[in-house]
Amino acid sequence: MNVAPSRSMTVGARVAMRTGWSRRTRQERLVYKLLLPVFGTVFVLATIPFVMAVIEALTAGSRGFVGFDNFATALSNPLLFESIKQTALYAAIALPVEILGGLGVALLVHRVVRSAALRAAIYVLAMIPIVIPQIAVGVVFRLVYQPDYGILNVLLGRTGADQLLWLSSPPLAMIATASVDIWQWTPFVYLVLFAGLQTVPSESVEAAQVDGASSWMQFRHIELPYLRPLLLLVLFFRLADVVRVFDHVYVLTGGGPGTTTQYLSLYIYRIGFQFSDLSQASALAVVVMAAMTIFYTIISRFLPADRG
Amino acid sequence: MRRSRRSTRIATAGLLLGIAILFAFPLYYLVVTSLKTKAELFAAVPSLVPQALNLAPYSSVLFGRGFTGLLVNSVIVGLSATVLAVLVAFAICYPITRLPASRRLRGFVLNWAMSLRFLPPIAVVIPYFAIIRTIGLYNELPALILVYTIFNLPLAIWMLRGFLDEIPLELEQAALVDGASRWQAFRSVLLPLSRTAILAVVIIVFAFDWAEFLFAFILTATPQAQTFPVGVQGLVTQFEIIWNDMAAGGVIAIIIPLTLMLIARRHVMTGLTFGVIREK
Known part of the structure; x- marks a missing residue:
């Protein structure tokens, strides 16, 4: 595995330099001729919803244009802020465990497991939770957390401990849904960081070991600098994903009990499709799309992806 | 020590x-x-080891509940959207990787694609719901195909672009020098060389299409157009859950993407990290 090196020159520039093309402008025209029809169509198809959401958000069915009324309604609902708070709590539980857990296991495997076959086996095992459809993940954890039939309570019952209402008592329901996130995404963090550790030059590590560096110093001064861009990537992707969380929560708790697990996506779903207030939901959609676009613009400069 | x-x-x-x-x-x-x-x-204490190889829950889900139809829908939507997404992604990636596109243009296309990855589906599906109802595609497979194609493009574009960058430009240039047209160079040099890459992208995009839930949940209403994950959701949220049927539904939902991802395992992480992690 390898981390893509960032390239200093575009393919185009290299082509031009290498061949000294005199027909360069014709080539560049060809780029636009080929790119525009397809890219233009897709760009429009992907942008239409944003425009439609804005239009929908500024109107209200038969009343026509209503200005920012829908935004005012949407943003004055205390349940919105409740859902944002719950989403943040969910992230505060899940993300640190995922990132620190993934990092810990990556370091352990990197230092302890030497056999290539074993490493390959761990790679495949770690991939399994990631590729499972979210809905099926919900099914899996229904079997774990269900009060009467779930395996967790069955095991608790065997030890004589009290059985708990994992999905229907407030703090537990949040922990249960966040634990599913942890189950599914810690392996992802592990895989990314383990791949990053493979790019640390072994000479640096050996030199540090000759100098008597402790395990911690080796991590802090040699490995961490290589992992930092990947840690950022993981953090940004996971943050964006928390806003998307829907499927497994929908089948596990449906947002309940009360509004404990009514995270942002579930809240918008509720406004739009259970209360059938599509105008208000559109206003929310516009706000969320704008917020995520701003978020992306800010973080995109820190993403390690080769973007040129 | x-x-x-x-x-x-x-x-x-x-x-x-x-x-x-x-x-x-x-x-x-x-x-x-x-x-x-x-x-x-109904055993008081659920057993942790299989007592017998009882396949009745599977036949109950697939035939008793008629989920075979949903399976067919999932396959139709998945295959169509995958083929479309990969074709479009190829058409976009070809000029920005094989021709002298400016750095800015290339950056714009790639950035745009990745920014789509950051939009939550629930925000996107609300306006699509209105559009799709207006044009009469509600509860129809083409609606899903359209939406899936667009929202798996980022993945397809970034993966393909990574693969295409690794194929040396010199190979096509040699063909061009020998008098081949651009189309011939594409057909006889680039396409054969990128066959594995295209296959990997197809497999991974299909697995993502297969797993998608929210769009299908909102844009369909009856088994005529519902996909398999929507059916599985129904098994979990109904009033009285039939546990073995629900579990069988889950297994079927898992087995297909899992098999595909294991086949394309060398490329899964490349896809999920938008090319940051590269397999050697």
């Missing part, structure tokens, strides 16, 4: 094994439950 190192190694191995079991157990229990008979379901 050596002894303590040895014991640390054993302790770490034990720890890793423990973590692996903790992660694998829920899936194991899913499979066990999917094989239970009705009688076993």
